[in-house]
Amino acid sequence: MRRAVWAALAALAVVATADGAWTWRLQRLNAQIKAGQATPPPAGAEPELQFAYAYAQAASGEFDPALKRYQALEAETALGQAARFNSANLLVRQALRALEGQPSGQAIALIELAKENYREVLRRDPGDWDARYNLERAQRMLPDPEEADPDAAAESKRAERAATTMRGYSPGLP
Numbered sequence: 001m002r003r004a005v006w007a008a009l010a011a012l013a014v015v016a017t018a019d020g021a022w023t024w025r026l027q028r029l030n031a032q033i034k035a036g037q038a039t040p041p042p043a044g045a046e047p048e049l050q051f052a053y054a055y056a057q058a059a060s061g062e063f064d065p066a067l068k069r070y071q072a073l074e075a076e077t078a079l080g081q082a083a084r085f086n087s088a089n090l091l092v093r094q095a096l097r098a099l100e101g102q103p104s105g106q107a108i109a110l111i112e113l114a115k116e117n118y119r120e121v122l123r124r125d126p127g128d129w130d131a132r133y134n135l136e137r138a139q140r141m142l143p144d145p146e147e148a149d150p151d152a153a154a155e156s157k158r159a160e161r162a163a164t165t166m167r168g169y170s171p172g173l174p
Helices: 002-035 047-059 063-073 077-101 105-124 129-141 150-164
Strands: none
Touching: 002 047, 047 063, 047 077, 063 077, 077 105, 077 129, 105 129
16 A cells, blocks of 8 residues: 555655656746747757747748748647647738838738638637627728629619610609
């Protein structure tokens, strides 16, 4: 009985030590990311660490490397939504930078990509109000072109024509 208790206590001590070391490592990485001194994580690192590093890159103005890291994470289900949302936000920021000088085709393409990313986020989670709001803001920046419906145009022409060919009716007033 005593051996079982000592074995359980030893196992608990090993687990607590491993957990403490893991927590210390994560706190150190979080402090580095917060200070902007993070080193690139290795290729096989956890997706959360890749996400955090991409966020740090975006915060420091390194948009293209951050976009690449976010795009690599989009396959992840839980983290992929946040990565797609953040990459759409980065695309809008890049578009705004491109628009500072003068309107350009690059800004239009970036906004369209951002809108597609927001729509993808909303397809997977229609209740994501942040994505819905940001999509609306991107729509205001660059509205979608109205698609002409040929059937509706033909009907409106017929309706106008019918009104102009109609016989007049006089109620008998002077």
